[in-house]
Amino acid sequence: MRGMTGDAGLHGAGGMDRSLAVEIATLGSTAGRVAAVAVLKVEAEPGEVGFDPDRLTRIDAHFQRYVDDGRLAGWSIAVARRGRVAHLSHYGRRDLEAGLPVESDTLWRIYSMTKPITSVAALMLYEQGALELTDPVSRYIPSFADLRVYEAGSALKPATVPAIEPVRVWHLLTHTAGLTYGFHHAHPVDEMYRARGFEFGAPRGMDLATACDAWAALPLLFQPGTEWNYSVATDVLGRVVEVASRQSLDVFLAERILGPLGMTETAFSVPPEDLDRLAALYSPNPTGGLIRNKALAEAITRPPSILSGGGGLVSTLADYHRFTQMLAGGGELDGERLLGPRTLRYATQNHLPGNADLDVFGRPIFAESAFAGVGFGLGFSVVVDPLAGKVLTSPGEFAWGGLASTSFYVDPVEDVTAVFMTQLMPSSTYRIRPQLRALVAQALVD
Structure with missing residues (x-):
């Protein structure tokens, strides 16, 4: 800068x-x-x-x-x-x-x-054969195998069933994976995200890999591909980019997108x-x-x-x-x-x-x-x-x-x-x- x-x-x-x-x-x-x-x-x-x-x-x-x-x-x-x-x-x-x-x-x-920038990164890897849109995400993030889907109950005692379809790369790109955001306040699974420190951010000290494992341990809102829900899917996609490219996301974006575009x-x-x-x-x-939002504002001032x-x-x-x-x-x-x-x-x-x-x-x-x-x-x-x-x-x-x-x-x-x-x-x-x-x-x- x-x-x-x-x-x-x-x-x-x-x-x-x-x-x-x-x-x-x-x-x-x-x-x-x-x-x-x-x-x-x-x-x-x-x-x-x-x-x-x-x-x-x-x-x-x-x-x-x-x-x-x-x-x-x-x-x-x-x-x-x-x-x-x-x-x-x-x-x-x-x-x-x-x-x-x-x-x-x-x-x-x-x-x-x-x-959209992270999505372009994934599409670039798709073009070079490093991943396919139909790939199960578990190929890149093993914790995404054997996922469970919310069926009923509260955030403290949810009833779940096995995912019939694996979460695939295209599900992440389209927000149809069944993931969510804690800040939605619309579903018991949202509450489960908040209880684990995922609302506007993540628990201190957690990196992208461990965050993806934490999300994979929580139930999906629905069977993959059956509904649309705005979610952390693109954050998971960023981890897929890291694994498929063997580069951290910041390095990949800088070298392949941000740098070339000036x-x-x-x-x-x-x-x-x-x-x-x-x-x-x-x-x-x-x-x-207006009220100044100091808590969220300061996050961007440090790596x-x-x-x-x-x-x-x-x-x-x-x-x-x-x-x-x-x-x-x-x-x-x-x-x-x-x-x-x-x-x-x-x-x-x-x-x-x-x-x-x-x-x-x-x-x-x-x-x-x-x-x-x-x-x-x-x-x-x-x-x-x-x-x-x-x-x-x-x-x-x-x-x-x-x-x-x-x-x-x-x-x-x-x-x-x-x-x-x-x-x-x-x-x-x-x-x-x-x-x-x-x-x-x-x-x-x-």
Whole structure:
């Protein structure tokens, strides 16, 4: 990571110079070296890529109100079409108490937006023959053999039955493994996760391998492949990546994904010299305004014991924009190909049985996506019916978001990508994501 300076206040497309999205920038004096870093700038006038510039200003006007009335501390937005940034803006504060503005190099906890990156890692290994989608997870994590499935009873005295089908790699990618999260508070198995220290994190000193063994010792919510439940599945997938690649997850991501894409600001922790760029984490105050969440916020400031492929990364707007451009480009960006286009097309189809949406196949719990009209692919939500979801977007749009209200989406029909960064948890507090989609789509006029 590096130190940069940026302008305070609101910056829109009209105030930025066109430039390449990646430049060579000098790292801070303590590092004393040069590295390629993502520097995001506007690359096209809105009209050149089919946007009405006046209509694009509605994006900033809308989300500016979120800050002005105290619902958000600050935000950053990047919208691109046909691979060119047409709208880029920042507004508000990255730290309310310190009075620090959101800037172009602000660091954001992306939480579950880590999941698509880990999923791409697994798909890369699939492409090279290191794993198959139908492989039992027990091939890589032996404790996942002979799993039990919850049938009845309380968290203290559950009745279980044997799993009929082994948990397979594709179950992890699609959240159909039967795993869960402790923070759901919706099922006795969720309570069992919490009792063992798994709610927002894991017991102190536990690494990824031992966490996977602990999850395997708990009952599944359902028979693998029969339902959808948002869960630690992508964390387990991260361990599969480690075993299949013979590398730790942080090394694999750095060498195979983050480095090649120039995402040098994306990591599992923030070093001391970059803490001033890290946005503060907030939650709504029931009496109005925001409450600073210090307990969860500090986790990213030190190297983690668990490399969470499901929620452990911090990133910048520029870095994650690079990731979305790789996805929009069919697996390739600036001459670096991570995935073949056919693999990516396959992964971004709805893999839920019978082309069902989450409203039918999923459990009614918190997740980083709407349920109606939305299915799930290999690591991404996938829109199967925009009419059912009542959101202005395209069939085949794929996306995901994070616990602190960050989000991204790729619309392959319109060739549009958007990334939204902020730090408000939980992400279900406001309907920021569908609003962003509508505001971007209404500005398309070609």
